[in-house]
Amino acid sequence: MRLKSEERRDFLRGVVDMGSNGIRFSVSDLSPSTARILPTLHVYRFDVSLYEAQFDPDTGTRIPIPSFVTESVIAAFLRFQIICKDLGVPENRIRVIATEATRTAINSSEFLNAIETATGLRVEMLEKEEEGRIGALGIASGFSDIEGLAMDLGGGSAQITWLISQSGNIRLSPKGSISFPYGAAALTRKLAELKEGKSKDEADQALAEFRHEMKANFFKAYNDLRLPHELVERARKKGGFPLYLSGGGFRGWGYLLLYVNQVHGRHYPISIINGFSADKSQFENVDVLKDIARTSRQIFRVSDRRRAQVPAVAFLVNVLAESLPHGIKEAHFCQGGVREGVLFQELLPSKRRLDPLEVVTARFAPPSADALHNLLLATIPSPSKTGARRFPESINSHVLRAYVQVLYVHATMSKESSSTAALYSTSTGLMSSTHGVSHSDRARLALLLEERYHGELPPREVDFKFSLRALLTAEEIWWTTYLGKVGILLGRMYPAGVIDEMKPRVVLSSEWANHLGKKKNKHGLELTLSIQKVKRDPTRMKEALEDHVGIIEKVGKRKNWIGGEDGWGMAVHVKVVEEDIL
Structure with missing residues (x-):
């Protein structure tokens, strides 16, 4: 839920980090829905080394922070206060934190007093x-x-x-x-x-x-x-x-x-x-x-x-x-x-435990995100009895939830740009500035989304895709390809992202299977698409789904395995059955 501007003011925070090599001014928004990723509204680094300023350039001896440095720092503070006012940050929500260089300065007290006198801001000195x-x-x-x-x-x-x-x-x-x-x-x-x-x-x-x-x-x-x-x-x-x-x-x-x-x-x-x-x-x-x-x-x-x-x-x-x-x-x-530590300290454990990818993608979630997420999970078999065959834990539930929540974001783009935009979305696109996401998770989600748009790329983008793949294992890459193709099916079955759970169009299930392929000697995965049995169905749902079955089954062809025919992969068989699912 979007907050009104006057309500949002209470969640705005101005933080000044007075470090040894620079002073960082920032304004962040800790509104409840996105607080976990510490959204930044403004950030600026004032390039002054308070550490180097305390040494005479000719003799190298320790000296007090010079007055001209103090004056330039105060000027930067005053400019930041103007920005805070423009953005609506309450004066009592601005914190100034000083660390080692300020703490050990010969004239530390005078320096801090000068800042407070000129700006009204009290500097908090952190102990070691x-x-x-x-x-x-x-x-x-x-x-x-x-x-x-x-x-x-x-x-x-x-x-x-x-x-x-x-x-x-x-x-x-x-x-x-x-x-x-x-x-x-x-x-x-x-x-x-x-x-x-x-x-x-x-x-x-x-x-x-x-x-x-x-x-x-x-x-x-x-x-x-x-x-x-x-x-x-x-x-x-x-x-x-x-x-x-x-x-x-x-x-x-x-x-x-x-x-x-x-x-x-x-x-x-x-x-x-x-x-x-x-x-x-x-x-x-x-x-x-x-x-x-x-x-x-x-x-x-x-x-x-x-x-x-x-x-x-x-x-x-x-x-x-x-x-x-x-x-x-x-x-x-x-x-x-x-x-970030000062801001993160404010959050309750219930907010801290939220996953950044899920938080940043929540605003894009389709109306039936939970139901779509359940359908996606249904296409992943449970671990086998011996545990020898199982879905990789590295593609975690947070990545899959984020995938579902942005499943439709690039759908309105042209075929020439949707795959490319999806591929770059986690590194330079709409999720690139999200705080708290590992590079491997960025790669997993990007590859899932790119495959959801058929995995078609112009030649200049192919190298980028392969460089993302290089961050993952062959097994992970295969599964992102498979689930990406499942995303195509979900998008076609539910183009509005809306599922009437009382009248589902399809029920999905999956299991590990043996004896797949032409020679019946392959281990693999069997995906079942169950649709409501209807006499003389005017929508021809079964025929429509069968037309798309090949997209998923191609992932299981040996030539499409990761690393070639001797690489990582498994056979995939998809069947469409009519039965009473209501």
Whole structure:
């Protein structure tokens, strides 16, 4: 239900995140229907480094935040207040959060007082442990369910904790988080100081001693955080901890990895940092990443400042990998930070547990979305008795629900554009800005929707489709193809998305089957379409459905298996029967 403008005002939030490398101004809408995805109405980054401003450019000595920096910050605040007024944000719904660089400034009190005097806004100073906790909540906002180690790498500091988020309930270390003075900017400066005025041997010795100190601090933090036994056991069995990473320093590292995958690798298809994942070998490949950062002319979303910090981030990644018992299994990059953490903290568990894909697609849902969803599920057989044959859990219920809810969105487009628009909808189209969706789920939903429009693409889009497929297993790809074709059938049976459940046009059922195909030696899936038996049916429903049966059965042909005739797939047999279903 759409809220009236005066009602909506109560759900608007202005948040200012005063970080070390920039100040982020934003306005978000926490209206109940979409609060889970933290919709952003306005966002702007003021490019000022409060960390660098505290060092004399000539001597490198620590100095107070200069008055000209304070004046420029105040001017940015005043402009933001105008924007908040234009958007209808109540004055008491604007929060200003300051972190490491402001907290440790020589003239921190004077700086904060100047802002409050000029704007009337009181700045909330986060303590080290609270900064890490809010950052961890920001990370949790970017995923449905997660468990692993969470790290935030800002300009002046780095925080680490463990995080378990399940069904909207979030558990963190009882210690909160542990903070280190190893921010990307701070570490860059520290490494330069260790080398300055020293011979190569002396510099190497100083770096080795500092590395030893960092390793000891990380290992102590690991013990102090009191990780749950199940988290440690899972890391031991699966080859390391999943890392969930936020903060500008890690995002720069993530964008560098994206660049490598897109330019030097497999043409990675999605350029959204939230939900991007890298395995251990990629994440820890510091020498290659440093070389690319040094030699590449331009890297998407990696500024010159971030590029200069790459060696320091590489140093931290290398030390971290050596310090953690059981190592690192994979790294997941997050857009969430202080801003998202502050907003996510406001939400009740009942809102937090909602799935982002379901939330963002709800406004497109057809009138009979629940009934259509049940029909779709009916085309997926239950697990076999032995469990050997089953639908992949990775194509979860959230993806399938979202698929049904956007099943008709592109239906009014021409044949030339519907498949293409559907294919891009999760990465650059109507769902691209949704906060909290993994890249693999974006790929699954995009492929489902593209197949729903027959999977026909102009030649220039075929490579993009195959690059999305590269994010999934062959089994997942086959099922997206099959369910995409089922979507065609549902769209033709119910073109208005309306189902009279008292008088259904069709009842679907499915089961695993043996002895399919011409030689009766194939295992596969049998889909049954049951329609109401009618004497001399003037609509010729059975004949109409039988005309479309081939579309689904083609998915089971060996030549259409994923990877060719020796790839992944199964035979599909569809039958249409007339019986009493009312």
